[in-house]
Amino acid sequence: MTFLGLQRLEKRWPDGTHAVRGIDLDIAEGELVxxxxxxxxxxxxxxxxxxxxxxxxxxxxxLGGEDVTDxxxxxxxxxxxxxxxxxxxxxxxxxxxxxxxECAGLPRRERDAAVLRVAERLDxxxxxxxxxxxxSGGDQQRVGLARAMVRKPRLWLMDEPLGxxxxxxxxxxxxxxxxxxxxxxxxxxxxxxxxxxxxxLADRIVVMSQGEIVQAASPKDVYDRPASLFVARxxxxxxxxxxxxxxxxxxFHPAGGGAAIPLPHELLALPRDMRALLRDGPVxxxxxxxxxxxxxxxxxxxxxxxxxxxGPWRHVHVEGPWGRVLAxxxxxxxxxxxxxxxLAFDPAGIRLFEPTSGRSLA
Amino acid sequence: MSAPLLAVRGLSxxxxxxxALESVDLExxxxxxxxxxxxxGAGKTTLxxxxxxxxxPDQGTLTLGGRDALALxxxxxxxxxxxxxxSLYPSKTVRANLEFPLRAPARRMPAAExxxxxxxxxxxxxxxxxxxxxxxxxxxxxxxxVAIGRAIVRRPKLFLMDEPLTxxxxxLREQLRFxxxxxxxxxxxxxxxxxxxxLEALAMADRVVALDRGRVLQSGVPADVYARPASPxxxxxxxxxxxxxxPVRKMDGHWTAADGxxxxxxxxxxxxxxxxxIRAENLTLAGGxxxxxxxxxxxxxxxxVAVLHWAGIRAHALAPRTLELRPGxxxxxRVSPxxxxxxxxx
Numbered sequence: 001m002t003f004l005g006l007q008r009l010e011k012r013w014p015d016g017t018h019a020v021r022g023i024d025l026d027i028a029e030g031e032l033v034x035x036x037x038x039x040x041x042x043x044x045x046x047x048x049x050x051x052x053x054x055x056x057x058x059x060x061x062x063l064g065g066e067d068v069t070d071x072x073x074x075x076x077x078x079x080x081x082x083x084x085x086x087x088x089x090x091x092x093x094x095x096x097x098x099x100x101x102e103c104a105g106l107p108r109r110e111r112d113a114a115v116l117r118v119a120e121r122l123d124x125x126x127x128x129x130x131x132x133x134x135x136s137g138g139d140q141q142r143v144g145l146a147r148a149m150v151r152k153p154r155l156w157l158m159d160e161p162l163g164x165x166x167x168x169x170x171x172x173x174x175x176x177x178x179x180x181x182x183x184x185x186x187x188x189x190x191x192x193x194x195x196x197x198x199x200x201l202a203d204r205i206v207v208m209s210q211g212e213i214v215q216a217a218s219p220k221d222v223y224d225r226p227a228s229l230f231v232a233r234x235x236x237x238x239x240x241x242x243x244x245x246x247x248x249x250x251x252f253h254p255a256g257g258g259a260a261i262p263l264p265h266e267l268l269a270l271p272r273d274m275r276a277l278l279r280d281g282p283v284x285x286x287x288x289x290x291x292x293x294x295x296x297x298x299x300x301x302x303x304x305x306x307x308x309x310x311g312p313w314r315h316v317h318v319e320g321p322w323g324r325v326l327a328x329x330x331x332x333x334x335x336x337x338x339x340x341x342x343l344a345f346d347p348a349g350i351r352l353f354e355p356t357s358g359r360s361l362a
Numbered sequence: 363m364s365a366p367l368l369a370v371r372g373l374s375x376x377x378x379x380x381x382a383l384e385s386v387d388l389e390x391x392x393x394x395x396x397x398x399x400x401x402x403g404a405g406k407t408t409l410x411x412x413x414x415x416x417x418x419p420d421q422g423t424l425t426l427g428g429r430d431a432l433a434l435x436x437x438x439x440x441x442x443x444x445x446x447x448x449s450l451y452p453s454k455t456v457r458a459n460l461e462f463p464l465r466a467p468a469r470r471m472p473a474a475e476x477x478x479x480x481x482x483x484x485x486x487x488x489x490x491x492x493x494x495x496x497x498x499x500x501x502x503x504x505x506x507x508v509a510i511g512r513a514i515v516r517r518p519k520l521f522l523m524d525e526p527l528t529x530x531x532x533x534l535r536e537q538l539r540f541x542x543x544x545x546x547x548x549x550x551x552x553x554x555x556x557x558x559x560x561l562e563a564l565a566m567a568d569r570v571v572a573l574d575r576g577r578v579l580q581s582g583v584p585a586d587v588y589a590r591p592a593s594p595x596x597x598x599x600x601x602x603x604x605x606x607x608x609p610v611r612k613m614d615g616h617w618t619a620a621d622g623x624x625x626x627x628x629x630x631x632x633x634x635x636x637x638x639x640i641r642a643e644n645l646t647l648a649g650g651x652x653x654x655x656x657x658x659x660x661x662x663x664x665x666x667v668a669v670l671h672w673a674g675i676r677a678h679a680l681a682p683r684t685l686e687l688r689p690g691x692x693x694x695x696r697v698s699p700x701x702x703x704x705x706x707x708x
Contacts, residue, residue, distance in 0.1 A: 038531055038534075039501075039502070123676075166401050166402055166600060167559040167561070167600060167601055168560070168601055168604075169401075175658065178660070179657065179658055182657075184660060193533065196532065197534070199660070199662065200660035200665060223661065234533055237541070239533075288664070289664070290663075306540070308566070309564045309588060310561055310564060311560070312643040313664070
C-alpha cells in the first residue's frame with residue numbers, strides 16, 4: 001500500500017534549471033527510503049517538495065491517500081530533521097527531549113512515557129536529570145537525536161543530518177537512527193550523498209542523477225545489480241571495477257588486450273535485443289572488488305600499483321593495458337608493489353553494461 | 363638510517379590555560395605519508411600550524427631536513443599547508459591561481475619554468491581542461507584539486523594536509539583519496555595528513571599517529587594500529603564497524619561481562635578486572651553460550667554488520683553476506699581467545 005506517492009514530480013527554477021525531472025515514487029508505510037546521489041542531483045529539492053518547503057512546478061504529492069501538493073508544511077504533519085545539535089542549556093536532558101512534545105500539546109503523562117521509551121532505547125536513562133553542558137559531545141549528540149525523533153509524525157524527512165560529524169560519530173549516530181526508526185516505524189525519507197550511510201540505513205535506496213531516478217531497489221539489489229554504469233560507480237566504496245571490451249562466443253575480451261574472461265552461462269541467456277547488443281557492440285564488464293582475486297592462473301595480467309589497508313580488508317590496485325582494477329581481500333596478499341600478478345573474476349559477480357546508454361545488460 | 367625529514371620532539375602548546383598539545387613526538391621520513399588521526403579538537407590543526415610556523419610552540423623542538431626549524435619564519439620552512447577550506451582567488455583563473463605562489467618576487471622564477479610547473483601540476487591533478495576557467499565556477503572537488511595544485515607547484519620539502527577532503531562529497535573523497543596517495547608516491551613527497559576518518563588514514567598512510575586531546579596515543583604502521591589498538595580510545599578512532607569494548611571482571615578463570623556473559627578465558631596471573639576489545643570481524647555469530655537476538659542488520663557492500671545486545675553492550679559483528687540475518691534472528695556470539703585484545707580496566 002502506498003503511503004507517500006510522488007507522481008511526475010517536477011521542479012524548474014526561475015533560471016531554467018530543471019532540478020527534478022518528473023519523478024515517480026511510491027513509499028510504503030513504515031519504510032525508510034534513502035535518496036542517494038551526488039551534489040546537485042535533485043535529492044534535497046525532492047525532499048523539500050515533500051515537506052512543502054518548495055512548490056513543485058508540476059506533479060503531485062500524495063500522503064496517506066490525500067493530495068497534499070498545495071498544503072503548507074504545517075498541515076502535513078511531517079518532521080524535518082537537519083542536524084542533531086543545539087540543546088537548550090538551561091533545561092535538563094529529559095526536558096530537552098520532551099520539548100517537541102510539549103510544543104505539540106501532548107499531556108504530561110504521555111510526554112514522560114515517550115521520553116522514557118526513547119531514553120531507554122538510546123541508553124540515555126542515567127543522563128535524564130543532567131544538563132547538556134555536563135555531557136560529553138557524544139552524549140549530547142544522542143540527546144539531540146532523541147529530541148529530534150521523540151515525536152511520531154506521519155513522516156520523517158532527514159536532510160544529511162550527520163553531515164557535520166566526525167566519521168566515527170557519524171557511524172554511531174547512523175546506527176541509532178535506524179534503531180529508533182525500526183522501533184517507531186515512522187515512514188522516513190533520508191537524503192545523503194554518502195552511499196555507505198544509504199546502504200546501512202535503507203529499506204530501499206533511490207539513486208538519483210541529474211534530476212531523475214536511475215534505480216530504486218533494496219540496498220542488496222542496488223549493490224549487486226546496479227541498473228546502470230552510474231550506479232555501478234557511485235555505489236560501493238570504491239565503486240565497481242569496469243573494463244571495456246567485446247563479447248564473443250562465451251568470453252569477454254578486454255579492449256586493451258589481455259586474455260579472454262569466461263562469462264557464466266546465465267549471463268549470456270539474454271533476451272534477443274540484448275544479445276544483439278552484446279554481439280555487435282562494445283560492452284563494459286563490471287565486477288565488485290570482492291569478486292576479483294589475485295590468482296596465478298587468472299586471465300588478466302597486470303602490475304600492482306598500490307596496496308592499502310582498509311579496516312578488515314586489504315585493497316590491491318592493479319593496472320594493465322585494460323585499465324585499472326581493484327581487488328579486495330581479507331588475506332595477506334604476499335605480493336608487492338610493481339610486481340606482476342594475474343587476476344581472476346568470480347563468475348557470479350560479473351555484470352555487463354551497454355556503454356552508450358550505460359544501462360545494465362545482465 | 364638517515365635522519366627523518368621532519369622530527370618533532372616534546373612539542374607542547376597552550377592556549378591560555380588550555381593545553382592544546384602535550385609533549386608530542388612525531389617523525390615523517392623521506393617520501394613517507396603519515397596520517398594524523400584524531401577527532402575534532404584533538405590538536406591536529408594546531409600541530410600542523412606549529413610545523414608550518416603559523417603558531418609558536420611553548421616547548422619542544424622541530425627539525426626539518428636536519429635544521430632547527432623553530433628559528434625559521436614560515437616562508438623559509440619550505441612546507442606547504444593545504445586547508446580544509448582552501449581560499450582560492452575566485453575571480454582569477456585556475457592558471458593564475460596556480461601561478462600565484464611561484465610569482466613571489468623572492469623566487470625570481472623564469473616565466474618558462476612557471477608555465478612548465480603549472481602544466482605539470484595540472485596534468486598530475488587532471489585539471490588541464492580547467493586552466494582558463496575562473497575559480498568561482500569550479501565544483502568543490504575541482505577547487506580542492508586546484509588548492510592541492512597550488513601546493514605541489516612549489517615542490518616543497520613537506521606537505522601538510524589539514525583534512526583536505528572533509529568538505530567533499532563521499533564519492534569524491536574516495537576518488538581523491540586514491541589519487542592523492544598515488545600522487546604522493548609519484549612525487550616521492552613526504553606528507554603529514556590530518557584526518558578524523560580512520561579509513562582514510564589506514565588507506566593513505568605508511569604510518570598512523572593517533573592523537574586525542576593533544577596527546578599521541580599510539581603510532582605505528584596502519585596494520586598494527588588496526589590490529590592492536592593501544593587503548594579503547596584508539597579503538598574508538600578506528601571507525602565503523604566499531605571495536606566492541608567490554609568491561610569485564612575475572613570470575614572462575616573467565617573474563618565475565620556485567621550481565622554475566624563469559625566472554626573469554628582469563629589467562630592465569632591476569633588482574634581481577636580488565637577492558638576487552640573485540641573487532642567486529644572477530645565476533646562470530648554461532649558457537650557461543652549466551653544467545654541473543656539481532657537488533658539491526660546493516661549492509662556494508664562486501665559484508666553485513668549485525669547489531670545485537672551481548673555482554674552488556676550494543677555489540678557489532680561483521681558477517682559474510684551468505685549468512686541469513688534479519689532483525690530477530692537468534693544468534694550465539696563467540697570470539698576466539700586469540701582475537702581478544704586486553705586493556706587495563708578503565
